[in-house]
Amino acid sequence: MYIGSGWLWPARHIISKNCAPRPAGSEIDLLVIHSISLPPGQFAGSKWIDDLFTNQLDPHAHPYFAQISRLQVSAHFLLDRHGHITQYVPLNLQAWHAGLSSFKGRGNCNDFSIGIELEGDEVTPYTSEQYKSLVRLTRLLREEYPAITKQRIVGHCHIAPERKSDPGDVFAWDWFYEQL
Template sequence: MKIVNHRLVKDDGTPYPFRDTPNRGLKGNKNAPVKHRWLVMHYTAGGSASESIDWLANPEAGASAHIVIGKDGRITQMVPFNIRSWHAGESEWKGVKFLNGHSIGIELDGFGFLGNAGPGKWKFKGQSIPDSEVVVATHKFGKPKGGWPRYPQKQLDVALELAALLVKTYGLEDVIGHDDISPGRKQDPGPAFDMAGFRAAAMAGGAAPVVTPTPPPADGTAPATARFRVKTTLNVRSGPGASNPTVAGSPLAAGTFVRAGREQDGWRQVTTEGGVSGWASAQFLEPAPAALFTVSTSLNIRGGPSAGDAPVPGSPLPAGTIVEGLQDQGDWKRVAVQGAANGRSGIVGWVAARFLQPSVIPVSGIGQPAET
């Protein structure tokens, strides 16, 4: 897919379906532009994609989105990407209020919170939902606790591809949830959506694999698919226990980065960036630090990976600024400034990689005996 004149088209140039909505822009100016800073993820809380699209095209809805993605991965655009859609409502992020004017909105077709009916009793407006399609979890803000529909893999894959394209095309600063910008008022996209993993993959250009997430447990005590670093030479096994055989690619070297999901009896299900997958003893994993760098000199941070791209607000970065590496492209690196620079926070853009010095964080516990 690609974007042409703020409309989404397929690689062969065929436009994706477009359903116009009056719920856009500002009063008196339906073409009021949007400032491209963030991408906000939602769920529709509707019975189907077509039902939600019809509603968002209705003036009585008073709401819309730039994109609706069905459970089958089908995309419908409703507002061009350069025009405000009414997806955020009352909201605030990083000191900015009413994010309709500062963000792009994607709606994922989904039922939303299902309440506390329990196994075998999950329903949405009378429609029964199999237990296999429901996750029982607590929202990250502590409530509600109950059933949340799983997002189909096809829907997640399409959403990630589009999110990465939007981030790259418009230089978006971050990918966030509706619940992040309207805490207490909104719950979407909810705990069945791996917001942290999705954000990381989208900001990295879609390079990281996206899987149907294993959500947090119902008590909300542990994140899904967190990133860890191996503390010592470590065997990866076919199951959660030392009696299980090792898998191809085992053992992992100290310092290897892994994505860890489900935990069972002191073991974590892990996948390396090289594709080695299995179970590892959790005691030999530690939370991975971000890929941090220090700016070695006053440095322009730009909207794209070339000296011809305009500097972004907050540029130039003072020497000594700490940044997190997000994406590499040739001799350039896309970075997020940690904290504030020049009085601005949330700065994201491209810098010449030769002016960055690694901020080294040593692996702890090197030299411990390997798990056997």
């Protein structure tokens, strides 16, 4: 794996328009881990997630989709249940993954972070394939962006605790940090 022109190679690339330039002079120094499953609690692969991140989610395909189909959200990466990686936004741009957020007193975490979604939910253990891919990807990102220290790798729950609880208590933080 390597990063070239803001893209991970090899990875599946699906371009999301739900992104924006980073503020001038901002340093990428935070990695945020999320979880996502569409419909909730179901792991159907990336199709529905791709559709959500590209503003093509059919609100009639599932009752839950009517609530979220108009959201404009994205992430830099998705790791599906098999550990396959999809990239939606190049690393030089901010993906819209964090929402209203703050890390160590700094707001708008999208400005200075990379967002990784794990296909899953907060109660179902993540797969060994996902952890292996996440470790490899995180190591590579830390080489590219050395300001992302272990202390600056957090869950969505850490930057938006009033709103979010992902990746949940089932995420093996201690094991993950040891692998880095």
